[in-house]
Amino acid sequence: MSVFRNNSKSPIWGGWVTGPTQHGPQEFARAGYDYVGFDTQHGYLDDADVANLLRHLEHVPIATAVRLPNADPAPIGRVLDAGADAVIIAMIESADQAAAAVAATRYPPAGVRSFGPLRAGLGLDPGALQSRANVFAMIETAAALQDVENICAVTGLTGIYLGPADLAISLGANVSGATKDERVLEAITRTREVAAAAGLVTGIHASDGKTGNAMAELGFEMITLASESQALRRGASEHLREATGK
Numbered sequence: 001m002s003v004f005r006n007n008s009k010s011p012i013w014g015g016w017v018t019g020p021t022q023h024g025p026q027e028f029a030r031a032g033y034d035y036v037g038f039d040t041q042h043g044y045l046d047d048a049d050v051a052n053l054l055r056h057l058e059h060v061p062i063a064t065a066v067r068l069p070n071a072d073p074a075p076i077g078r079v080l081d082a083g084a085d086a087v088i089i090a091m092i093e094s095a096d097q098a099a100a101a102v103a104a105t106r107y108p109p110a111g112v113r114s115f116g117p118l119r120a121g122l123g124l125d126p127g128a129l130q131s132r133a134n135v136f137a138m139i140e141t142a143a144a145l146q147d148v149e150n151i152c153a154v155t156g157l158t159g160i161y162l163g164p165a166d167l168a169i170s171l172g173a174n175v176s177g178a179t180k181d182e183r184v185l186e187a188i189t190r191t192r193e194v195a196a197a198a199g200l201v202t203g204i205h206a207s208d209g210k211t212g213n214a215m216a217e218l219g220f221e222m223i224t225l226a227s228e229s230q231a232l233r234r235g236a237s238e239h240l241r242e243a244t245g246k
Contacts, residue, residue: 002132003034003035003063003085004035004063004065004085004086004134004158004159004201004222005134005158005201009034010221011215011216011220011221011222011223012034012035012063012221012222012223013032013033013034013035013212013223013224013225014028014033014034014035014036014037014065014222014223014224014225015028015031015033015035015036015037015224015225015226015227015228015231016036016037016039016205016224016225016226016227016228017036017037017038017039017043017045017053017227017228018039018042018043018044018045018227018228018229019043019044019045019228019229020044020045020049020052020053021228022053022056023228024036024228024231025053025056025057025060025062025064025228026056026057026060027228027231028062028228028231029057029060029061029062033062033225034062034063035062035063035064035065035085035086035222036057036062036063036064036065037064037065037066037067037088037224038050038053038054038064038065038066038067038079038084039067039227040066040067040068040069040075040079041067041068041069041090042067047075047078047079047082050066050079050082050084051078051079051082051083051118054079054082054083054084054119055082055083055119058083058119058121063085063086064083064084064085064086065084065085065086065087065088065134065136066079066084066086066087066088067087067088067089067090067138068087068088068089068090069090069091070089070090070091071089071092071097071100071101071104072104073100073103073104073112073113073114076089076101076104076105076113077104077105077113077114077116078118080105080113080129080133081116081117081118081119081122082118082119083118083119083121083122084133085132085133085134086133086134086135086136086158087101087104087105087133087134087135087136088136088138088161088203089101089135089136089137089138090138090140090163091138091140091141091166092137092138092139092144092151093141093143093144093147094143094144094147094150094151095147095150095151095153095154097137098137098151098154098157099154099155099156101135101137101157102135102154102155102156102157104135105130105133105135105156106130106133106156107126107129107130110130110156113130117129134158134159135156135157135158136157136158136159136160136161136201136203137151137154137157137159137160137161138160138161138162138163139151139160139161139162139163139167139191140162140163140164140165140166140167140170141166141167141170142167142170142171143170145187145190145191148160148190148191148194148195149194152194152195152197152198152200153198157200158200158201159195159200159201159202159203159221159222160191160195160200160201160202160203161203161204161205161222162188162191162192162202162203162204162205163205164178164179164184164188164204164205164206164207165178165205167184167187167188168181168184171183171184171187179206179211179214179215188204188215188218189218192204192218192219192220196219201221201222202219202220202221202222203220203221203222203223203224204220204222204223204224205224206223206224206225207224207225207226207230208225208226208230209225209226212224212225
């Protein structure tokens with residue numbers, strides 16, 4: 001889906017999935033979310049899990065992204081072969097790393113991706129397969145902030161995606177309420193401005209609705225609100241509160 005690029009709606013809202021559940025992504029879609037992210041960095045998902053989840057979403061109206069821990073081309077190629085609309089590559093700290101992430105989504109001579117689509121509906125046209133692969137560089141360290149202009153200048157990037165928790169740790173701030181810390185907020189705001197000036201989509205991990213609203217006010221275009229476990233916990237707590245009156 002092209003929701004990550006050339007989209008008239010801004011911002012787009014996302015859910016997050018950390019375990020091999022088919023219900024989570026489908027419920028995010030039913031609730032009206034624009035995309036769902038699958039976490040192979042901090043979640044309990046492997047390539048096979050992601051491929052299975054993506055297959056069940058083939059005809060569900062929601063875009064899909066997969067977060068991977070680094071720019072290793074093999075796992076990036078596999079999730080794209082399984083039908084992911086985007087990859088989010090964690091811990092990007094330099095333009096060279098960002099370029100490697102882009103190369104992993106492109107076939108030779110533009111990149112190093114190997115041909116092998118896993119889903120029949122994707123077709124066999126390398127150009128079409130390559131053009132549908134959106135790639136986001138995740139900015140979440142002080143080192144990345146030092147090279148953010150060069151990172152955002154890398155040809156082929158769809159956008160940047162900020163990780164406030166790791167960014168807070170890197171800057172010596174508390175993870176709890178990271179986006180309210182002056183140092184973190186300043187870094188987030190500056191990075192968004194640099195990325196927007198470069199014509200990139202600006203994304204961020206917000207973790208809850210109030211933070212998501214604040215990030216939308218700052219101008220972010222792609223905002224992840226909650227994981228499936230957070231959504232379940234909140235819903236379960238609300239049902240219990242209604243039942244007990246407490």
